[in-house]
Amino acid sequence: MPTAIAPQPAVEEIKKTTCYMCACRCGIRVHLRDGQVRYIDGNPDHPLNQGVICAKGSSGIMKQYSPARLLKPLKRKPGSERGASEFEEISWEEVYATLADRLGKIRATDPKKFALFTGRDQMQALTGLFARQFGTPNYAAHGGFCSVNMAAGMIYTIGGSFWEFGGPDLERAKLFVMIGTAEDHHSNPLKIAISKFKREGGRFVSINPVRTGYSAIADEWVPIRPGTDGALLLAIIHELIAKGLYDREFLVRYTNAGQLVNLDAEHDEFGMFVRTEVPEEEACYDPQNKLWWDRNSNKPVITHSDGTDPFLRGEFKLSDGTPVKPAFQLLKERVEDYTPEWAAQITGIDADVIRRLAHEMGVTARDQKIELPIAWTDSWGKEHDTVTGNPVAFHAMRGLAAHSNGFHTIRALAILMSLLGTIDRPGGFRHKAPFPRPIPPCARTPTSPLAVRPNTPLDGMALGWPSDPDDLFIHEDGTPVRIDKAFSWEYPLSVHGLMHNVITNAWRGDPYPIDTLMIFMSNMAWNSTMNTVEVRKMLNDRDEKGEYKIPFLVVCDAFHSETTAFADLVLPDTTYLERHDVMSMLDRPISEFDGPVDSVRIPVLPVSGECKPFQEVLIELGTRLKLPVFVAKDGSRKYRDYPDFIVNYETEPGSGIGFLAGWRGKGGEKFMRGEPNPKQWEMYAQNNCVYHHKLPRSYQYMRNWNQGYLEWSQRNRITRYAEPILIHLYSEVLQKFRLAAQGKGITRKPPEHLKKRVEAYFDPLPFFYEPLETQLSDKHKYPLAAITQRPMAMYHSWDSQNAWLRQIHTHNYLYVNSRTARLAGIEDGDWIWVESQWGKVRCMASFSEAVEPGTVWTWNAIGKAAGAWNLTPDANEARQGFLLNHLISEELPSAGDVRISNSDPVTGQAAWYDVRVRIYKAEAGEPQETSPQFDVLKPAPGMVKRPGWLAYFAGNKAKSK
């Protein structure tokens, strides 16, 4: 290079937009030269990432110019097999005509025969709207196989959860405890926060079977057996209660700890809180009609009455003789036997360590209190001069969630956080708008199949938050309405659906066959599905008449994945640099602790080939199908395109609520609510593509019970009600389902074969049980737990064909504790078999000292099918890379020959991390290649040829010199 510093060529142009290389959604600046991407860096003025960027974000160039991109709409060649990747190019007009015709007929007859399931699409508000307008109940995104337990377990307890919904306040925390793998959500903000936290001397404890990612820099690593976190958390709760290390004041005022529970086993209200009166209208908030037993007067009183203080312990009799106990007493009784010694047996963590962890949490919360001079008023009108914080923060995600006991584990975590008094307080957990929401939030699905009618939008949301059995979306006989059986008695609180069972259910015709399955941005024939080998066969399976069991398969993706190969119709999506997008308050915005934030993507490059953003496809289809919101009264087109839709769509005519919260009103002077603003996109563009509303400091904390905040939130229509959101240490919602299973109450009752299941798992207090698959496994034959971790440079499978990133992770190993491996006669680097009761995979072993001896693990989604993603058939991903998915079943045998999803019985969360395996050395003569292998995928027509080498330089080099 020249000695003198070459000046940057003047042809550069910098455009701001939002990253989409993972789910984090950082602000980015795209530097262009001669129309090509010269550099993508973090936008320093963006609240989320503050200028930093990750390995994926920095590799966006290689996504944009990837030879794996689909550039033409395609249809499967007549006569060719699904999966053979035999396609012919068609026009978009043919795509629209085909879809409008087929979907039009479905809509006119039985809308539920159309199913729309999407991956990590970041546009669920629109895809959900489209499905609802179409009239099908069969819609969900990938949440059910991602982390729904984390959403449901926390939201059903504290009215908020981690990642987009809330997080650890590391700026003020003194002790940070991270449990399980949690690297892939909100990653850059967490990295920023953890490093500052560590630098300032905070103590970071990581509880995880594996020490990778953030755990690497923890001050202490506590290895734990997978699926046993619940036992650990319950034992910590036991110790905190036994030692009095809980925040009594917080529990009394802000949780239902003091509320009296009816313990008359004969009563229909058994296990429910005693109420003073029945509210007139059914609303989605907790009415303030419960009782405490007052310590001063030794009498039952309405909660939060002035001058009263409830007993948290003891048992009492109401004047009518009803025996009652405070919820806290029941919690104490529940954890009585969950001693550290008991948990030590299960988790593999010494009882002394468990006790010490409990003491560290309790003493830090108690002795390092933060007092912020912020005056605020609580929901009962009491004025507080300060906001108090107990600086113990937690973070967890899929590591806890992806087990069939995850819901209760996460309830236990939320209760632990509440006992320590850390909810929406400085140094603890903090909410992000629109959370906190009522427990449960107000959205409801329809409750009967009558909601599904021809040529009519669905009467209710496709996904919602059931509050009792009457909210389930079932037939009169208790059978599911949805294809994935969500909101049925099998998985009553499956608030994100069960995408992982859609293909199996549709193939089997249980509960019914469908006609068209549309998949957006999800690799359901590969790493996004369990039981990959069988699911691929199902996609290609025909009935006795020779018709496909899933008659029509539409896939929209930007890349030629293992799944597009199976499609009848392939819709080429754009990349994130070529499209408009919104991170909407109606979906999962990128709010900060200090207030709501939403953001947009604005195209920085022209669309490649004949790609179309999926949003445009939906709006065009919606218009052609004359779905009410997409057409004017006379049936004519209402929205020119997606940007027009975003600006002008209102949730109801005149509601003033739309996809974007910023710069609403005619001149952009309003926020959250206001008339459509024709210049809204421009205003976002001028403001770093982000709208950030900072709340007054007095609204930034204690928001579950902060009168000012709740009223602000109500006025801005974030919530319908301004009632306080008391923490549910004790969950009446769960008890209602249990009562129904016990035949009590006036709600609907589960069918006979599910009664025991519902009764067992709908426990109003958290409890520990072995994951369902573990219960069904021969632990002597399959002694090891197998899990995945997320590589820091490649959080998700999307873009893992990226030319730069794949040099970092081009294949994967099974990491085995060296002692475990040697006992099995395995040496470092050996080819081995990993076998579960469902299948086996050949792969390479690698020794590790950073994994608990009863666990083996690998990186998620590195392995690929040969030829997929336009990699050469001999690419390492296909020959040495492997998926654990082959070892994991999407279904488990339950009673008799009934099969039930391999999921959490409460939420339907896919139980990825429950699988049990054994390992043994491959025979000497076996091929040194992963197994199973699949037929080589051909590139699709219209794709560019993959180059043999690259020397990327943006723009014209000669000119730039």
Add this chain to the structure above:
Amino acid sequence: MTQLALVIDLNVCVGCHACVTSCKEWNTSGPAGTMADERPYGADPTGTFFNRVQTFEVGEFPNTETVHFPKSCLHCEDPPCVPVCPTGASYKRKEDGIVLVDYDKCIGCKYCSWACPYGARELDEKQQVMKKCTLCVDRIYDQALPETERKPACVMACPTSARDPGSVVSKAIRENGGYLLMPEWGTQPANHYLPRRKTRLKIHDDELERADNPLKIDSQLPKPGMAEPSLDDVTSW
């Protein structure tokens, strides 16, 4: 002469590789580019990078540390790679101590890479010249960039601020136990590394007991009602 340097803080590096790809991205289209990739979509993909993040396991289970270790050219104060270069293509700048390669003079003999104990140099297989970290010399003096951005791409990208640009006499090195790689060779690398630092919490048994322990309230159960049966009702002794 000032000696520019990076201080790399292993205490906070989570091994995310942001510095690896942001470096590649910046430099491949800059004056130090291109940075070739061979078989980018084939078997054993390999390419030129100026910066790599490696991972080491220290200790035995359960006392294991996972250490992420970013490594790029250390810009030695006495760089052994420079005097061996037969053409003068490798040089160390007087004004700031950055070690650079003049690609127009480099004959691709690879001798400089033999003379570097750290493996910091990589031959670009397409251009057949030796390449290495430039400390983003095209950024740090670029007056067209805002002052806050006149930093190497890796520093700008790093989410944990584990890469601190500065000089060899920085406070971070002094106060946090900054150390050199392979000090035995006397190369005096400018880049320093900061070690892991542990925060521990010691709780004495008597700290668990406190006057305001809520158990004092919660273990006071309600007194039985006056009218409830008692021995007083049945015994005359």
Add this chain to the structure above:
Amino acid sequence: MHPAFSVIFLTTLIGVGQGLFLALFTAQSYALFDLLPKQDGQSFYATGTLIALLFLAAGLFASFFHLGHPERAWRSATKWRTSWLSREVIVLPAFMGTLLLYGLAHLSGWKPVLVTLPSGLAIDVTVGLGVVAWLLAFTLFVCTAMIYACLRFLREWHTPLTVINYILLGGASGFTLAAFFAACAAPALTGFFGGWAVIITSLGLIGRVASLLRNARLKPKSTLQTAIGIKHPRIVQKSQGFMGGSFNTREFFHGKTPALLRSVKWLFLIGAFALPVVLLAIGMATASTMLLLLAFAVQYVGLMAERWFFFAQANHPQNLYYQSIA
């Protein structure tokens, strides 16, 4: 290190060339003092010089294959103040040029006397050129060897033995070739060259065994502990940061098994030393030109193995950073 054939050819071929010249000039010097019969300028010295030049040219040619930009090779003469490689680049052509003149002088018979020593010995231009070339030949041996010996990180190379061995091994192969050449062109000198070839080869064996013994006892100065600055007895690399290889994994690793390395070591100990000595002895005893040619061929192949081993055995400290693929 990864043994590059360009460099193996370069160092062994020019070693033969240098050694052959040294043999020729030794013979001329002996002849000057009438210790050996005088030889014909054209058929012996000029032809011998031509052969030496051919070896040198072939070595030079091979060296270009080592360069990414051979067209810029001229630039490499600029840093002779600091770089042994630069010095080699200057000395090699200087030596070849001098050698060419030396050969031409012999060929043309143009031998003006430069100086007459007090003893009456006339020093003609071939002797003058020969002395200069003799100095350059040794300088070239030193330069070539110092390219390796000056790299203190490569401790297998960083020893005077490297220089000594380059001289001895180049000399041995040159004298062996000279023995064969003499058998063809000047049979009277066969014994002289062959005798010295046996002596130098034996000295070479001593030198090389000394360096093998030294290297076997070397304790690495750098360890994983100093490489990453963590003081712990058990450190294992789990990822080198990439999986498909890089310059670092290609250039600094031979990629062969220790067993192969051991085989190559025995191969060169026999091929470069033992066998040539035996063949030389029998060749001289039986006056077999073919055996002498065979002696040279075997020794040359042996030296290539020796040079391969020389590179392969050198363990670069950078390798500490590249130990695991994942």
